[in-house]
Amino acid sequence: MSGSLDSYLILSGLLFAIGTFGFLGRRNAISMLMSIELMLNAVNLTIIAFGAFVKPLNVHASVIALIVIAVAAAEATVGLAIVIAIYRNKKTPLVDEYDSMSE
Amino acid sequence: MTALLPLILILPLGGFVLTGLLGRRFPEDAHRIAIWAVVAAWVVASLVVVMTLFHVSPFGPAGAGLKLWTWIPAAGFSADMGLYADPLTACLLIVVTTIGMLVHVYSIGYMAHDPGRWRFFAYLNLFMFSMLLLILADNLLLVFAGWELVGLCSYLLIGFWFPRRSAAEAAKKAFLVNRVGDMGFALGIMAVWTQVGTLNMQDVFARIAGVPHEWQIAIALLLLCGAVGKSAQFPLHVWLPDAMEGPTPVSALIHAATMVNAGVYLIARCNPIFVRAPEVMVVVAAVGIFTAILAASIAFTQTDIKRVLAYSTLSQLGYMFASLGVGAWTAAIFHLMSHGFFKGLLFLDSGSVIHAVDGEQDMRKMGGLARKIPITYSTMLIASIAISGVPPLAGFFSKDEILGGAFKNGFLWVWAIGFVVAGMTAFYMFRLIGMTFWGPSHVDPKVEHHVHESPPTMTWPLILLAIPAVFLGMVIGFPPETGLIHQWLEPVFAASIQYPISMGGAPETAYNFFGIDGALAIGTTALVAIAIVAAWRLFGVNVPALGLKAEPRPDRVREISARRGLSFLYNGSFHKWWFDDINNKLFVEWGGRLAAAAFWFDRTVVDGTVNGVGSVTAGAGMRLRRVQTGRVQNYALGIAFGLILMAAGYLYLAVR
Amino acid sequence: MPIGQTLPFTAVRWDDILFVVLAVMLLGSALLVVTMRDIIRCGLAMIASFASLAGIYVMLGNPLIAATQVLVYIGAISILVLFAIMLTETKNAPSRLVFQTQAWVGAIAAAAIAAIITGVVLTTTWPSTGAVAWTATSDIATMLFGQYVLPFEAVSVLLTAAVVGGVLMARREPAAREDRS
Numbered sequence: 036m037s038g039s040l041d042s043y044l045i046l047s048g049l050l051f052a053i054g055t056f057g058f059l060g061r062r063n064a065i066s067m068l069m070s071i072e073l074m075l076n077a078v079n080l081t082i083i084a085f086g087a088f089v090k091p092l093n094v095h096a097s098v099i100a101l102i103v104i105a106v107a108a109a110e111a112t113v114g115l116a117i118v119i120a121i122y123r124n125k126k127t128p129l130v131d132e133y134d135s136m137s138e
Numbered sequence: 139m140t141a142l143l144p145l146i147l148i149l150p151l152g153g154f155v156l157t158g159l160l161g162r163r164f165p166e167d168a169h170r171i172a173i174w175a176v177v178a179a180w181v182v183a184s185l186v187v188v189m190t191l192f193h194v195s196p197f198g199p200a201g202a203g204l205k206l207w208t209w210i211p212a213a214g215f216s217a218d219m220g221l222y223a224d225p226l227t228a229c230l231l232i233v234v235t236t237i238g239m240l241v242h243v244y245s246i247g248y249m250a251h252d253p254g255r256w257r258f259f260a261y262l263n264l265f266m267f268s269m270l271l272l273i274l275a276d277n278l279l280l281v282f283a284g285w286e287l288v289g290l291c292s293y294l295l296i297g298f299w300f301p302r303r304s305a306a307e308a309a310k311k312a313f314l315v316n317r318v319g320d321m322g323f324a325l326g327i328m329a330v331w332t333q334v335g336t337l338n339m340q341d342v343f344a345r346i347a348g349v350p351h352e353w354q355i356a357i358a359l360l361l362l363c364g365a366v367g368k369s370a371q372f373p374l375h376v377w378l379p380d381a382m383e384g385p386t387p388v389s390a391l392i393h394a395a396t397m398v399n400a401g402v403y404l405i406a407r408c409n410p411i412f413v414r415a416p417e418v419m420v421v422v423a424a425v426g427i428f429t430a431i432l433a434a435s436i437a438f439t440q441t442d443i444k445r446v447l448a449y450s451t452l453s454q455l456g457y458m459f460a461s462l463g464v465g466a467w468t469a470a471i472f473h474l475m476s477h478g479f480f481k482g483l484l485f486l487d488s489g490s491v492i493h494a495v496d497g498e499q500d501m502r503k504m505g506g507l508a509r510k511i512p513i514t515y516s517t518m519l520i521a522s523i524a525i526s527g528v529p530p531l532a533g534f535f536s537k538d539e540i541l542g543g544a545f546k547n548g549f550l551w552v553w554a555i556g557f558v559v560a561g562m563t564a565f566y567m568f569r570l571i572g573m574t575f576w577g578p579s580h581v582d583p584k585v586e587h588h589v590h591e592s593p594p595t596m597t598w599p600l601i602l603l604a605i606p607a608v609f610l611g612m613v614i615g616f617p618p619e620t621g622l623i624h625q626w627l628e629p630v631f632a633a634s635i636q637y638p639i640s641m642g643g644a645p646e647t648a649y650n651f652f653g654i655d656g657a658l659a660i661g662t663t664a665l666v667a668i669a670i671v672a673a674w675r676l677f678g679v680n681v682p683a684l685g686l687k688a689e690p691r692p693d694r695v696r697e698i699s700a701r702r703g704l705s706f707l708y709n710g711s712f713h714k715w716w717f718d719d720i721n722n723k724l725f726v727e728w729g730g731r732l733a734a735a736a737f738w739f740d741r742t743v744v745d746g747t748v749n750g751v752g753s754v755t756a757g758a759g760m761r762l763r764r765v766q767t768g769r770v771q772n773y774a775l776g777i778a779f780g781l782i783l784m785a786a787g788y789l790y791l792a793v794r
Numbered sequence: 795m796p797i798g799q800t801l802p803f804t805a806v807r808w809d810d811i812l813f814v815v816l817a818v819m820l821l822g823s824a825l826l827v828v829t830m831r832d833i834i835r836c837g838l839a840m841i842a843s844f845a846s847l848a849g850i851y852v853m854l855g856n857p858l859i860a861a862t863q864v865l866v867y868i869g870a871i872s873i874l875v876l877f878a879i880m881l882t883e884t885k886n887a888p889s890r891l892v893f894q895t896q897a898w899v900g901a902i903a904a905a906a907i908a909a910i911i912t913g914v915v916l917t918t919t920w921p922s923t924g925a926v927a928w929t930a931t932s933d934i935a936t937m938l939f940g941q942y943v944l945p946f947e948a949v950s951v952l953l954t955a956a957v958v959g960g961v962l963m964a965r966r967e968p969a970a971r972e973d974r975s
Contacts, residue, residue: 037813037853040922041915046817046850048911050824052904057828059775059900060893065879066833069840072871073824076847079859086929087854088922094937097929098945100859101938104866105949109956111871115878116963122882123966129891130771775896778903785910 043084050077062129064118068111075107139196140204142186143221146231147270149179153263161256168256169246172263176235176242179266183235190228191626199225199629201340203276210279217337222276225626229471230273230403233478236606237395238266240599244486245387247595248493252385258298262391265291269396273403277337278327281404285323285368288397289316295392296384308380315377319367326360329353343410351414358411358418361404362425369401369455372429376717378452382444386489389444394451394485395478402458402474406631409467413634423463423544427555430456432715434562438569439712442499443488446570450525451481453559457540460552465638466543467631472623473540476532476610480524483603487518490592490600491574496585501570506579510589515575517600522571524607526564526666529659535611538659539618545658553658560662564669572677618655813853819846831892833879841872855928 036042054077057070079100086096122128153175161168190197201224210217223231242262249255268291272284290313297309327337333349334342346354365371370378381393392398405412405422412419433452440446454477461470492499494511508515524531527538537560544552579586591597614622710716800807823846826839844867851860894900938946 037807037809038925040920042813042817043850043854044915045912046820048915049821049908051911052908053821053824053828055778055907056897056900056904059771059778059903060897061828062891062894063833065875065882066828066836069827069836069875072840072867072875073827073843076844076867079863080847080850083851083854083856083859087856087926088920088924090923090927093927093929094933097856097859097934098937098942100856101862101934102942102945102949104859104862105953108866108871109949109952111874112956112960113963115874116960119878119881119964128882131769131894133770134768771894772896775899775903778900778907782903782906782910789910789914 040084040088043087044081047077047080047084050074050080062131064121064128064130064133065115067130068114068118071114072107072111075103079103139189140202140221142182143202143204143223143274144206146179146182146186146235147221147267147274149175149182150263150266150270154260154267157256157260157263161260165253165256169242169259172259173242173246175263176239176266179270180235180239183231183270186223187228187231190223190225197223201225201227203340205276215331217277217279219280220276220338221274222340223274224630226403226406226471226630227273229475229623229627230399231270233399233475234266234269234273234396237478237482237603238262238269238391240602241387241391241395241482241486244390244489244596244599245385247593248387248489249385250593254298258295258385261291261294261298262387265295265392265397269400272400276339278330278339278342279337281339282320282323282327285364285400286320288392288400289313289320289368292316292381292392292397295388296381298384298388302383304380305383308377308383312377312381315374316367319364319374322360322363322367323365326357326364329357329360333357339407343408346411346414354411355415355418358408358415359421361408361411362418362422365401365404365459366425367401368404369398369459370429370452371401371425371456371459372432373717375429375433375452376721379445379448379714382442382448386444386485386492389448390482390485390489393448394481398451398455399458399474399478402455402462402470405459405462406467406471409462409631409634412462413465413637416638419463419465421463423460423549423552426456426459426461426463427552427559428456429453430460430559431555431562432456434559434566435707435711436714437566438562439708441501443491443501443504443570443574444485444499446501446566447481447484447488450484450563450567453563454481454525457537457556457559460556461540461543464544464547464549464552465635466540466547467634468624468627469536469539469543471627472615473536475623476524476536476607476615479603479610480521480532480607483517483521483600483607484525486596486600486603487514487521490514490596491518493592493596494589495581496588498582498585501573503580503582504574505577505581506575507581507589508575511591513591513597513600517604518575519571520604521607522567526567526670527560527662528564528666528670529663530612530616531608532606532611532615534663535615535618535621538662539615541662542618542655542658545654557662557665561665561669564666565673568670568673569677572673576677809853813850816846816849816853819843820850834876837872837876837879840875841868844868844872853926855926858929858931858934 051074054070054073057073058067061067061070082096082100082103086093086100118128121133125132153172156171156175157168160171186197188194190199190202193199196202201222203220203222205218205220207219208216209219242259245258245262249258252258265288268284268287270284272281272288275281275284293309293313296312297306299305300309330342331337333353334345336342336345349357367374378393378398382389384392412422430453433449433456437446437449437453440449454473458470458473458477461467461473490511491504491507491514494507494514495504498504520531524533527533529535541553541556541560544550544556581589614626713719797808801811820843823839823843827836827843830836830839844863848860848863848868851857851863
């Protein structure tokens with residue numbers, strides 16, 4: 036099992052699904068951001084797995100994974116900053132309340 | 139010379155237009171134009187008649203036609219404005235123009251106090267034009283045009299006193315019942331067009347032999363429908379008694395002498411079609427003779443003087459139809475002419491009576507008027523004798539020819555019923571005379587002291603009409619079957635008389651007074667005499683000079699019928715055999731319900747569908763609007779689902 | 795003392811056991827992240843999932859990425875998240891405020907995604923060599939500063955922008971000066 040590409044890919048697929056559920060189902064904005072991090076990690080796992088099992092992709096996969104991690108960090112920073120800013124205004128982190136743009 | 143034909147039409151038409159336009163401004167003189175128009179038309183028509191009957195070229199037995207212009211020049215269908223005059227036309231012209239002229243003169247006196255006189259004379263002239271158009275037309279479409287126009291004039295004239303509700307409704311009833319027949323007529327015209335290809339009547343008659351037999355029957359039946367409607371035969375007879383709501387001159391002209399004859403004229407004119415459909419001829423005879431006895435039975439118990447005469451008209455029209463049905467064509471036209479004169483006279487007389495008793499029409503409130511209005515009385519008596527068929531007056535010859543024709547052509551049942559009806563006719567006519575003129579006076583005392591004879595404008599037409607009522611039969615109908623009228627009409631009906639013989643029927647036996655014909659004539663006369671005596675005994679007056687005693691008791695008929703269990707017959711007769719009630723229930727009530735159902739359907743289903751489409755759209759729009767929540771997380775869900783759908787689609791396609 | 799390839803007396807290989815353990819840890823902590831009510835515990839569960847993921851990276855022969863994972867994700871991002879949680883002071887939320895109304899539909903969507911991915915993966919024949927290849931860090935370095943130097947620089951610019959932007963977004967508004975008139 037540990038020597039087959041399929042199991043890693045399925046594992047990452049499941050992780051992605053869990054992240055999707057969390058994103059679509061949680062009310063707290065920060066929970067949604069955490070779910071996004073999970074999804075990004077699942078993608079990373081896929082890339083690394085391909086890199087491990089498909090010889091020509093080996094190094095490329097690692098580089099791409101590094102860049103993904105960096106971008107994820109940047110995005111988490113900005114996202115959390117926005118949540119904090121909105122929290123100051125609305126006094127709640129629940130996305131249900133962020134509806135001042137609809138009627 | 140044939141230009142005289144359109145002249146006959148233009149004169150009353152011009153009279154109508156001028157009277158209609160100018161009449162309101164000159165109400166007292168309104169009638170002058172109308173009278174002169176119709177007198178002039180009478181002169182021209184008499185000229186045409188004389189020329190036709192005495193074979194003065196270009197008129198003659200073969201008929202003279204004149205095409206004025208092409209009325210409908212459509213591709214594949216064309217109808218002309220054309221006129222045609224042959225001996226049959228001439229006979230009708232005599233009746234229409236003479237009685238029309240006399241009625242116009244009579245109306246001067248009768249309508250003297252009515253503020254709407256100018257309208258009356260305008261309508262009368264329009265009616266003359268329409269009837270003359272109907273008679274003179276040479277193609278079926280133009281006949282139909284005249285047909286509809288006389289129906290219109292009938293509506294206008296019956297409802298002349300339209301503020302009275304019963305008059306307005308009677309006019310509507312007449313028009314609607316006529317319409318039913320007209321539909322059949324229109325279908326018949328269409329059938330003729332599709333089968334024969336032309337509507338010109340003489341051409342149709344020439345080509346009718348080539349039409350398949352079923353179509354001949356169909357065309358004949360449809361034309362019969364129209365005739366039944368216009369001539370008020372069963373089952374479309376219900377409008378004629380109600381049409382008595384119109385002024386009496388209208389009843390005399392339209393509903394006795396001219397319009398109701400249009401149906402008889404149509405069938406007589408289309409005799410080549412009918413003679414090839416013997417099945418339909420039987421239907422014609424049956425309808426006619428049934429109407430005759432039906433109407434006569436109702437006339438027994440009616441109390442309104444005009445109603446009795448209306449039912450009498452129905453009965454005599456039934457005779458004419460029966461005559462056409464059994465193949466005695468000339469007899470029918472002969473009866474048409476004589477009936478026109480004496481029925482017109484009877485109606486004008488009744489108008490004179492009504493005028494004398496200040497508008498009262500119920501016979502139970504009359505009586506003993508003989509000495510007070512002598513001219514009216516004597517002319518009415520003459521007319522009653524004529525209609526009863528007492529020789530040698532006009533009615534005897536024409537009625538006898540019909541019954542003889544029925545007997546000799548093998549229609550014994552027609553003869554038998556006609557025989558009985560002759561007796562009934564005599565009875566109810568003399569009942570009318572008795573209740574109106576004989577016996578003690580039941581007139582309203584307030585009116586009684588100024589019962590007076592009518593003015594000369596009214597009495598002269600009565601006298602003038604009495605002359606043909608007495609002499610017409612002897613002049614043109616004697617000797618029977620070879621008299622003048624037969625000579626005139628022979629070219630018109632010769633082919634139709636020959637046709638059944640060529641098809642294997644028995645040839646006509648010549649008139650033999652000392653044979654069957656004489657026996658029939660004597661028998662009928664005897665029955666009539668018995669009926670008159672019976673009526674006189676019940677309603678009549680003592681004549682001490684002749685030693686005759688009578689017990690006038692107008693209610694005696696009801697007593698007799700109640701006593702002997704004949705009350706059903708009395709009630710049925712009194713209620714016009716409940717036909718009006720049946721019609722009311724069937725068509726007015728149930729038709730009304732059907733219409734209400736159709737209205738419900740239209741409102742709920744049809745409109746509902748249309749409105750439903752609109753409301754469904756609006757509702758769907760309102761519901762779909764909720765997809766746009768404005769919340770990003772819902773949109774994210776949408777994205778996720780879209781992604782899933784796309785992936786699934788891709789996979790599905792890849793797997794295939 | 796060398797241990798064998800497999801568990802003693804069985805045919806189960808150590809690698810497989812390790813994989814299963816790490817996989818269970820990963821998925822379990824991920825589930826806890828998305829379902830737990832207390833959000834701080836969600837953050838801690840996230841840390842656990844990151845850690846197990848790093849372990850899986852090592853199994854895939856990529857120690858550099860595993861180390862980066864630990865340093866960046868656990869060391870930086872998770873701390874950031876925890877700080878944000880504490881700054882937004884979400885109390886222990888009642889259960890109806892944890893999940894959205896559409897959570898059930900989201901679950902269905904997630905299940906569908908999982909099913910699709912699993913199906914695709916299992917039915918595709920990947921050009922896999924069948925054995926894990928060990929990645930040398932020097933090769934990564936060469937590639938990163940060679941072929942991928944442009945994305946590298948771009949990412950650094952991105953990070954700078956993110957830092958500046960984050961600070962700007964999160965700081966308090968300066969109080970209006972009263973003596974402006």
